[in-house]
Amino acid sequence: MNWHTLASQLFPGGHDIVEQDNFLSGTGTVDGRPVAVIGTTDHTPIGIEIALAQARAVLQTVRAFPRRPILILVDTQGQRLRHRDEMLGINSYMAHLGKCIDLARREGHAVIGLVYDQALSGGFITSGLIADACYALPDATIRVMGLPAMARITKVPEATLVELAKSNPVFAPGPVNYWRMGGIQEIWKDELAQALSAALANVDASDRRRELGLARGGRKFAQPVAEAVRRQHAGPA
Incomplete structure (x- = not known):
């Protein structure tokens, strides 16, 4: 879905979103706000x-x-891999973006992420994943690292990773697998304006991704390990 169609469906009451050099900015109206x-x-x-x-x-x-x-619309192939950006410290720029979004949350701004097309690697981590909650459209492409690249980095045969991806969402791309892991709150299939309205009305600033991942069977150990560490540091009652 292109961003023009998306914006019209998200904001049937009107918006003034504009695009300049692939950057989107503007304002929409949800429930009169x-x-x-x-x-x-x-x-x-x-x-x-x-x-x-x-x-x-x-x-x-x-x-x-x-x-x-604040609504963050995500469609990115990830961090730009250019010598110029690396030499200028792209990691610091992306960290700055993440800090600004965190500041907004701390200042009482509800921040919602929506992956409407493609979300890869660091470009997704410092936008949609750092929001109070991240949502996705059914046809979105989401992955932190492609299986071929993962095979090169980990030295695990790609065929093995492909087989693991069939049953383990950690290895598999796509919004359903990220929903199972708790990274995606919900997948919006229709009535996008109503879905956005409901999301903004039910923003929870606490990070429940570990809890959701355990309940949905996508991350079975993150929550128990975190609880064990918490108890260890809390000491005896």
Whole structure:
């Protein structure tokens, strides 16, 4: 789905979202309230320019519109892999974006992520995954690392990873697998305006991804291990 169609379905009451060099920004209306919108389109990689543009938009919202909800529209092939960006410290720019989104959350802004097309690696981690809750459309493509690349890095045969992906969502791409792991709150299949309204009305700032992953059978050990560590540090009652 292209961003024009998406915006029309999310904001039937109107919006002023514009695109400049694959960066989306503007405002939409949900239940009579304005919602700040930032994001990317056309599978654009996140380089220093877009990372700064998104961070600037978040900070402007925090300064000018206290507690206004923020919707992050995600469509990216991940971090831009260029020598220039690496030499300029792209990791620091992306960390800055993540910190700005965290600041917005701490200042009382509900932050919702929506993967409407493609979400890969660091471009997804510092946007949709750092929101209060992240949602996805059914046809979205989500993965942190492709299986061929994972095979090269881990030295595990790709055929083995393909077989593991059939039963283990940690190895498998796609919104359903990320839903099973708790990374995706819900998959929006229709009535996008109603889904967004409900998401904004039920924002929970606490991180429940481990809990959801355990309940959905996608991450069986993250929550028990975290609880064991917590008890260990708490000491005897």
